[in-house]
Amino acid sequence: MVQRSKARAALFALFLAATSSCAAKGSDGPRDGVAAATDADRARALLETSAPLPPRVEVVALCDAVAVLASKEANADEQGRLYRLAADLRARVWRLDRADGDAREALELYAASARAARGKEAGCEADRARSILSGEMQADATAAYRHLYLAKRKYGSLAESSPDSPCLAAIDRHLAMAVAHRPTGEELAALEREGDRAETLAKAPVSASAEAEGSAAAPVVASAGAGDVVVAPTGLAPAKGPVKITKIEKYSGEGGGRVVIHLSEATSFKVGALDADGGRDARIFVDIDKAGAKGVARETEVGGAIKRIRTGPRADSTRIVLDLSAKMHRRVFYLPQPFRIVIDVSARAPETAAPTAGGPRTVKRVAIDAGHGGDDAGAVGPTGLKEKDVTLDIAKRVAPLLADELKIETLLTRDRDVFVPLDERTARANAFHADLFVSIHCNASETGEARGVEVFILDELKDTSRAPARIAALENGVPVSGALDPAALDAEMASIANRLGSGQVAASSRILGLLLGRATMASLTQKYPDTSDHGLKSAGFYVLAGAEMPAVLFETSFISNPEDESRLAKADYKQKLADGIVNAIRAYREGKK
Ligand SMILES: [Zn+2]
Structure with a gap:
């Protein structure tokens, strides 16, 4: 019990440090049109006020609007700021009513912000906030220590260009505060090795799939990688008009599962996958061009191999994310008339054996x-x-x-x-x-x-x-x-x-x-x-x-x-x-x- 309350106190201290520095950060103001300014300004106002938030559904819609704005923003610095804004607001919603989905969305938004401001002070700040939220979400001070340590390693080169980096100084303070929760022995050695990888990855050029989702520290599996089969209609372009997601069917057992996305018409789609990282599950995602997510549940708990399905609006597409119980073999294909995207995940590797020369076959x-x-x-x-x-x-x-x-x-x-x-x-x-x-x-x-x-x-x-x-x-x-x-x-x-x-x-x-x-x-x-x-x-x-x-x-x-x-x-x-x-x-x- 003593250990638990100590851990909670440590997490709370980290959270206070994170929020105070966030509130102190000034707003640079939007540079977009009037409507754009309204959403971003409203979001900023909600972060700075101590008054209660409007109903959850309104705040979530505002977060989405700001995230969509961010995805359309061409200027990387401004994009990073907008993602950060949406992330902070979503994290605030989570801290109020503790729905896991909000924390997961916030983690992804922080990751997007860090990507936009890669290698810069703002990127470090986004990763720092993400690490703290991740530790809080897992209610585990050791996990928080791990995430912060990895963020420090990832931004190690920042110390050269900006020796007085406030972000790195803050991370050092956090790590000092949380030193009681530092892993030991083999766990520490593993963490240091992971740190080496994070440092190397931070220096590597950004890959296309890393752009698509996840932090640079997360091992990214390209959509055409081993264990992934993607069958999209050949030569199909994004639909001309908006596409409706009419239904999402799901089936999930312990050994695998299937999700079928029914669409009002044929359109192109992209597939990506990420391993488990920073308190988030292994996941596979499909970006469906021109699709709107209106009327589709934002998050559906499933259970079994597919833990849940999440839906998120993007600038000109909708992202469907499957959180998985473990890393799985994946196949994504389409079916025509009516147009459907089928996502299969399986713990079992796809059949690759050469034809048997003869003799008995296994049928159990x-x-x-x-x-x-x-x-x-x-x-x-x-x-x-x-x-x-x-x-x-x-x-x-x-x-x-x-x-x-x-x-x-x-x-x-x-x-x-x-x-x-x-x-x-x-x-x-x-x-x-x-x-x-x-x-x-x-x-x-x-x-x-x-x-x-x-x-x-x-x-x-x-x-x-x-x-x-x-x-x-x-x-x-x-x-x-x-x-x-x-x-x-x-x-x-x-x-x-x-x-x-x-x-x-x-x-x-x-x-x-x-x-x-x-x-x-x-x-x-x-x-x-x-x-x-x-x-x-x-x-x-x-x-x-x-x-x-x-x-x-x-x-x-x-x-x-x-x-x-x-x-x-x-x-x-x-x-x-x-x-x-x-x-x-x-x-x-x-x-x-
Ligand atoms: Zn029949």
Whole structure:
């Protein structure tokens, strides 16, 4: 207890020192137009007054306005001042009601201010304020000591150009006050090594990604670095008009997660990532050009691999930040019609293994996806049999067989009559670290004449007829008519899949698809010899996009045909379809081709 209150007293002393020097710092006055002067002046007034702040939402909006102003400012010194102003105000909000999101925003704004005034007194001051806030936020005097020490090392060269630097003198005073919290032994040695790195980084030229986010002391991972895959539409420019973020979907498990950002139209985006530093989590961010953040929650707690999602307006874009529980492998890609940006994070490295020469394959976990569900009935047969009921029935027959016969753990993406978004199904399979993904569906044709079994994978087009494209459009829930060209969508989806995958996953999907068609025909034809086999085809199914494992979509039979529908209603027929799936997985695991 004694130690704790001593630590708190030390933090409070640091905070007082920081705020008093901040208040003493004069304002240089805005040089922009009238509206600009108003926001910055209002922010300054709120910092200097001792009167209570206006409602939180107003102050936060003002902070945002000043930050946007800063991002547009061409003069680096003025930019640094504006970021600092927004940071101080946001930190004040945090000190009043202790919402973590405010502290995190303030930390980023201080970092932006320090970047703008890199190597100068004002940069040192911004980093000093950031260090103190960081220690306060962690409620840890040792952490505060660490951050201040690193700031001192980062601005070591300032002592040469300005021997009387007030910032360095203040840091020295802080460090002297907090000397009781200085780490010792191996921890101190590690801190000194980190200091060496901070000093070196401070002298290095500014990299593009360091410009994008984070302090110079933070290890910056370029968006094209190892473990990062980014698939953006080729040659896409920022949208001409404003873009709306219509929805943000999220799924997060312990092993990974997915965030899907729905946009009102296609636009360009940039991706960056940062390791954990200064009390902040490892994070990945996407800047979406021309997007507005109006009506989108500023901060959403998620839990699991993705701790939270933050949204921040910028000059001509919106930044979406994912705070992660640890550094993760990242994949960011887009899906067309409607335009979405998908952010996948995973504790597991992407599949990079060379194709195995033969022999058994590892299959310990399988994701079985019962198509449709809830409000989405899928296709409906002539007598009213619903696809969603057939697929769930088959999935529930597969799971116990896999467990009993093959000792395989199964994930059902749904185990009852409930709607699960397509994006989330693959996300669950990824987080489950499934070795295979099988999506179960019932086929439908316009005339109702077609019958038989058909298996699909998401790969480059082999069949250029429009039939698979039409089925994919149906399963994707996008209108087949209108301006939409299903074949073009297929080609685009195949291109996304190929740029995402290593080639190995696509090759394995093909093998699984062939085995599934063969095993199903073997299972069905003894009793139903008239079953026709439509073979393996490729089409742009959304539900297969972004699967980290070999994935197939199984069109069991045509529910639109009266005879197939009556069979799909029978337990015996559905059991034979389930047997087909299980036998295909067995054959795949045994290394068959
Ligand atoms: Zn379906």
